[in-house]
Amino acid sequence: MTEFLTALFVTPFVDIASGPIFFGEVVIGGLMAGVMYSMVALGFVLIFKASGVFNFAQGVMVLFAALTLVGFMERGLPLWLSLLLATGVMILLAFAIERAVLRPLVNQDPFTLLMATIGLTFFLEGVGELVWGSNVKKLDIGIPDDSFEVAGMLVNQFELIAALVAAVLVTALAILSQKTTIGRALRAVADDHQAATAVGIPLQTIWVTVWSVAGIVALVAGIMWGAKSGVQFSLSLIALKALPVLILGGLTSIPGAIVGGLIIGVGEKVGEVYWGPAIGGAIENWFAYVLAMVFLLFRPHGLFGEEIIERV
Amino acid sequence: MLYRETGQFKTSYRRDQAIFPIAQDRWSIGVIMVIAYLVIPVIANEYWLQAILIPFLIFALAALGLNLLTGYAGQLSLGTGGFMAVGAYAAYKMTTAFPDVPILLVLLLSGVFAAAVGIIFGLPSLRIKGLYLAVATLAAQFFLIWLFNRVAWFYNYNPSGTITAPPRTFLGVMITGPEATATVRYLVALSFLMLFALVAKNLVRSEIGRTWMAIRDMDVAAEIIGIRPLTTKLSAFATSSFYCGVAGALLLFLYLGSVETLAFDIAVSFEVLFMVIIGGMGSIMGSIIGAAFITFMPILLTNAPHLIGVDLPVDLAKELETIIFGGLIIVFLIVEPHGLARLWQIGKEKLRRWPFPY
Numbered sequence: 001m002t003e004f005l006t007a008l009f010v011t012p013f014v015d016i017a018s019g020p021i022f023f024g025e026v027v028i029g030g031l032m033a034g035v036m037y038s039m040v041a042l043g044f045v046l047i048f049k050a051s052g053v054f055n056f057a058q059g060v061m062v063l064f065a066a067l068t069l070v071g072f073m074e075r076g077l078p079l080w081l082s083l084l085l086a087t088g089v090m091i092l093l094a095f096a097i098e099r100a101v102l103r104p105l106v107n108q109d110p111f112t113l114l115m116a117t118i119g120l121t122f123f124l125e126g127v128g129e130l131v132w133g134s135n136v137k138k139l140d141i142g143i144p145d146d147s148f149e150v151a152g153m154l155v156n157q158f159e160l161i162a163a164l165v166a167a168v169l170v171t172a173l174a175i176l177s178q179k180t181t182i183g184r185a186l187r188a189v190a191d192d193h194q195a196a197t198a199v200g201i202p203l204q205t206i207w208v209t210v211w212s213v214a215g216i217v218a219l220v221a222g223i224m225w226g227a228k229s230g231v232q233f234s235l236s237l238i239a240l241k242a243l244p245v246l247i248l249g250g251l252t253s254i255p256g257a258i259v260g261g262l263i264i265g266v267g268e269k270v271g272e273v274y275w276g277p278a279i280g281g282a283i284e285n286w287f288a289y290v291l292a293m294v295f296l297l298f299r300p301h302g303l304f305g306e307e308i309i310e311r312v
Numbered sequence: 313m314l315y316r317e318t319g320q321f322k323t324s325y326r327r328d329q330a331i332f333p334i335a336q337d338r339w340s341i342g343v344i345m346v347i348a349y350l351v352i353p354v355i356a357n358e359y360w361l362q363a364i365l366i367p368f369l370i371f372a373l374a375a376l377g378l379n380l381l382t383g384y385a386g387q388l389s390l391g392t393g394g395f396m397a398v399g400a401y402a403a404y405k406m407t408t409a410f411p412d413v414p415i416l417l418v419l420l421l422s423g424v425f426a427a428a429v430g431i432i433f434g435l436p437s438l439r440i441k442g443l444y445l446a447v448a449t450l451a452a453q454f455f456l457i458w459l460f461n462r463v464a465w466f467y468n469y470n471p472s473g474t475i476t477a478p479p480r481t482f483l484g485v486m487i488t489g490p491e492a493t494a495t496v497r498y499l500v501a502l503s504f505l506m507l508f509a510l511v512a513k514n515l516v517r518s519e520i521g522r523t524w525m526a527i528r529d530m531d532v533a534a535e536i537i538g539i540r541p542l543t544t545k546l547s548a549f550a551t552s553s554f555y556c557g558v559a560g561a562l563l564l565f566l567y568l569g570s571v572e573t574l575a576f577d578i579a580v581s582f583e584v585l586f587m588v589i590i591g592g593m594g595s596i597m598g599s600i601i602g603a604a605f606i607t608f609m610p611i612l613l614t615n616a617p618h619l620i621g622v623d624l625p626v627d628l629a630k631e632l633e634t635i636i637f638g639g640l641i642i643v644f645l646i647v648e649p650h651g652l653a654r655l656w657q658i659g660k661e662k663l664r665r666w667p668f669p670y
Contacts (some may be wrong), residue, residue: 054443104646110443112649115589115641118582122638130631188402240450240578247447280462289451293436296448300440309441312533 007278024153026273027221027266032159034265035166036228039221040242041249041257042169043214049190051102053113057120059239061215066126066222066231070139071132078139078302083219090215093152098208125236134233139226162224167210169220170258173213182209190252225292244292250305259303260292267291315663332512347503353495360566361494364611369501370562371605372568375587376505376512376596377555380586383593385514385548386528387437391449392556392584394433394456397576399426399557400564401466404475408468415480415487419504419561426557427550429456434549438542441531453581457573476570488565497566504562506602508555511595515551523592524548556584591645601652613637 016023040062047055061290068089072082101116101252145158166288177183186197197203225235249260271287322328332338356365373397383387403422407415437445446493455653460466460513467475479489486492507636523544526534535541564571583606591602613633617624623633648655 029466101642105649108645108649111589111593112645114443115586116645118586119638119641119645122634122641124635124638126635126638128562130628130635134627243447243450247444251443282462283458285449286454286458289447289454293440293448296440296444297436300444302444310532312530312536 004278008275011278012274019229021153025155025268026269028153028155029159030269031262031264032156032163032265032271034038034263035049035159035163036221036224036244036261036263037238037242037245037265038163038258038261039162039166039169039217039224040238041245041261042173042254043217043221044239044242044246045249045252045254046124046173046210046214046217050186051189051207052110052193053102053117054110055214056114056117056239057124058135058214058218059242060121060124060236061090061093061218062130062222062225063231063233063235064093064124064222064279065215065219066139066226066235067128067132067137069219070137070226073139074137086219087216090219091212094208094211094215097211102207103204115157119213121236125233129233136230136232137226139180139223140217141223141227158228160230165224166258169217170254173217173254176213186210241288244288247302248295250302252306253302256302256304263295264288264291289296315660317500317664331510331517340560345506346483349499353498356498358494361498364607366494366498366501366567366570367497367563368607369505369601370559370567371584371587371607372600373505373508373562374556374584375591375599375603376509377552378584379514379561379591379593379595379599380512380524380555380658381548381552382588383595383598384521384528385524385545385552386531387434387441388446389449389549389552389665390446390581390585391433391452391456391579393576393580394453395426395430395553395556396560396563396572396580396593397456397460398429398553398575399423399560400571401460401475402426402557402578403561404477404564405466407478407480411478411480415482415565416500419558419565423558426552426560427668430549430553430556431546434546434553437545437549450578453578457576458509460573472572473566474570474572476564480559480565488569490569492566501562501566504558508558509596509600512555517595520544520547528594586641590641590651592653595651595653598651598653601656605652609640 040058041062043058044055045255047053047058065086069082069086072085073079077085097120101120105113105116145156147154147156149155175183177187185196185201185206186209188199188201189210193203196206221238222231222235225238229235245257245260245264247260248264249256249258268284268288268291271291272284276283295303299305314335317334320333320335322333327333332341352365353361374392377395378389378392381387399422402425403418406413406421407418410418410494429452435447436448440448461473467473477488479491480487482500485496487496516524523534523539524547526537526539527541527544527548531541534544561575563575568575587602589602590600590605591597591600612631613636614629617629
């Protein structure tokens, strides 16, 4: 018993203190992994903010976007054309989803919409498999994958580029939302649907826009994840990994998605490396969730989430 | 015309409070019981019993449990698979450690363990609400599956990591194990479902059920009028986990025979949640109808091409099945978001007038 307690409370800290460079590497690896999760979580947040729908199909949209891109590239089209076409496909998908799923279900309660997006997950998964085939595809868009040293710690070039891409994406989204008219309309709809309609903002157009933007974010996330581990069907399970990021950061906050991703990424890696051997290893599956849950106990709406004021 | 209640006068409070106050309902339930207990075991073949009816009954029990938690108490939970796993592993450990204890008692006691675990993982619901709670229950799902994979004591240090239901008898009849016939297992599953459905119906009509529904509808107001959220929410989690635990134990002993943690994966949690949503949240009958829908539909979808005469290659059929399943879910939610139980209720209302227009 004592050795379990020591392994839990003493050994990890001793290990951290005695190997600071390795700890630094683990932390940096965690930050990078977290950035990848954040990219997926961003799509969730965008849609939830603007239309109140928890889009469980975001993971499958990431997969679908990556599949479309690879599919076009495999047909021999150059990269820039494939990117353009893939973006077009995601925008068309947004139109179709709004018309077929969101409009008939307008004003239903959130559970129903969640279930509808789960149905959408199955649907898109099947269509993706039908159209593009179900074998693992390699996605090579020229991102270098070697490591280099910074202050004695090994840093992977690919992960650095992923972090840069995420930073660019978030900046672009921030500029979109703060400086453009359409961004202002998105923020208005996110605040209050009915008031936005009263002012004359067309709800349906906004929803199509939001789902398109989320689709493009999904495409970027799909490219990064696909380049990292190949485009395969387990990519749709990334949604499950992004959920703790979402609830930690708050369902309605873009900075929350980033910060939540970083915390979850670091927490998961550090937990696995230093606490994993004490508990039994392979704790990555649930550690992120438990970590998020612990945070939730102190801030029930996530770190940056909107506090829901209940009126009786 | 046939379904009218005219002429049926209740002469005692007991009659008035009956679960099926209309005589036609009582007759229909009687007929269904007779068919379920006497006719189906005789006419159904092995495949139908083993592969379709038994899993339907077991998942109906699990859906009932989840409906109590999500439909009546309003706490969305995605940990159903984990609680079913607790029941299955608890039953396995108990019956291998105490082989002389009657198997039916073991199955019921496995629910108690699941209820205890449910209370522990239900504690966050006191602070967290809505979608955040759903994701927190996913922590329960993933943690429990990891636990049963990782701690070898749970599967008796078996090198393959699977647990196998040992053969057990009841009143001289073999109930579990490879010798047990599909008919016997079907009857046991049916009896469990009937008993638990009766208990659930009475629970939701009683004070506990009303406190659950109060917390679901307006939890702040409920607290103000004196309903304790702690005991209410935890009792909901406990009862629901009890049902799911027993369903998990039945899954092991009566349906699969031999199981590993993959059988209680997150896919199962989502499947049961589908059953509850499609069947109708907050309805006992709805859980059973929803379970029937979700269990029968893949089989229908797989066999439909054969029946029409079109032969598809296996992978294409599988993909089409996934597409149609997803599409059907969406269409269904658009058509009737309150589930099949609501459609049934509307049907009954129309039946009362039929064939007259008003």
